[in-house]
Amino acid sequence: MSEPNASASIEIAAPAERVYDVITDLANLASWNAECLSARWIGPVKEARLGARFVGGNRNGGRRWSTRCTVIAAEPGRAFAYHVRAAGVLDVAIWRFDLTPTADGCRVEQKTWDTRGAFMRVVGAWATNVPDRDTHNAANMRKSLEGLKRVVEAR
Numbered sequence: 214m215s216e217p218n219a220s221a222s223i224e225i226a227a228p229a230e231r232v233y234d235v236i237t238d239l240a241n242l243a244s245w246n247a248e249c250l251s252a253r254w255i256g257p258v259k260e261a262r263l264g265a266r267f268v269g270g271n272r273n274g275g276r277r278w279s280t281r282c283t284v285i286a287a288e289p290g291r292a293f294a295y296h297v298r299a300a301g302v303l304d305v306a307i308w309r310f311d312l313t314p315t316a317d318g319c320r321v322e323q324k325t326w327d328t329r330g331a332f333m334r335v336v337g338a339w340a341t342n343v344p345d346r347d348t349h350n351a352a353n354m355r356k357s358l359e360g361l362k363r364v365v366e367a368r
Contacts (some may be wrong), residue, residue: 214307214326215326217309217324217325217326218325218326218327218346218347218350219324219325219347219348219350219351219354220322220323220324220325220351220354221322221323221351221354221355221357221358222320222321222322222323222358223320223321223358223359223361223362224315224317224318224319224320224321225318225319225320225321225361225362225365225366226317226318226366227318227319227365227366227368228290228314228318228319229290229291229312229313229314229318229319230289230290231365231368232312232318232319232321232361232365233289233290233291233293233310233312234289235361235364235365235368236293236310236321236361237260237261237287237293239252239253239254239267240252240253241364242269244360244364245357245360245361245363245364246357246360246361247353247354247356247357247360248271248272248273248353248357249269249270249271250270250271250272250277251269251270252267252268252269252270253267253268254266254267255267255268255281261284261287261289261293262284262287263284263285263286263287264283264284265283265284265287266281266282266283266284267281267282267284267295268280268281268282269281269282269297271341273341273342273343273349274342275342276340276341276342278299278340278341280297280298280299280305281297281298281299281300281301282295282296282297282298283295283296283298285307286309290312290314291311291312292309292310292311292312293309293310294307294308294309294310295307295308296328299333299336299337303329303332303333304328304329304330304333305327305328305329305333305337306325306326306327306328306329307325307326307328308323308324308325309323309324309325310322310323311324321358321361323354323357323358325350325354327346327347334346
């Protein structure tokens, strides 16, 4: 895969398996994610597995929007990734978490690849009030990973 449009990483003092469980717990995703308001599994599969789908509700200031996501990597303790679409059909992005065990816990790296076409770039910038999505995502990733660290290490 090409270089991500944005990425961030953090060290967390917890086993990678426990961090993975928090990342894939959609009911509590909004408790640590900077842009997410809510997330819930849809369809017959209600867990992090290849092909599972979920809806994410997001916000930026007063702007609100939702996306439909399909899990494309689900390796407990190692990786979780999903393909994001608007209206279920228009490409938006791929998001990925990679977990690497360390002596004191694990390193979590979050990455995203912008897969929007020209139309979706214009519509997305207007709908989310984010003209520079790469810079915005990088800042939110740092906030989100700090939130993930707080949640995981408090358990």
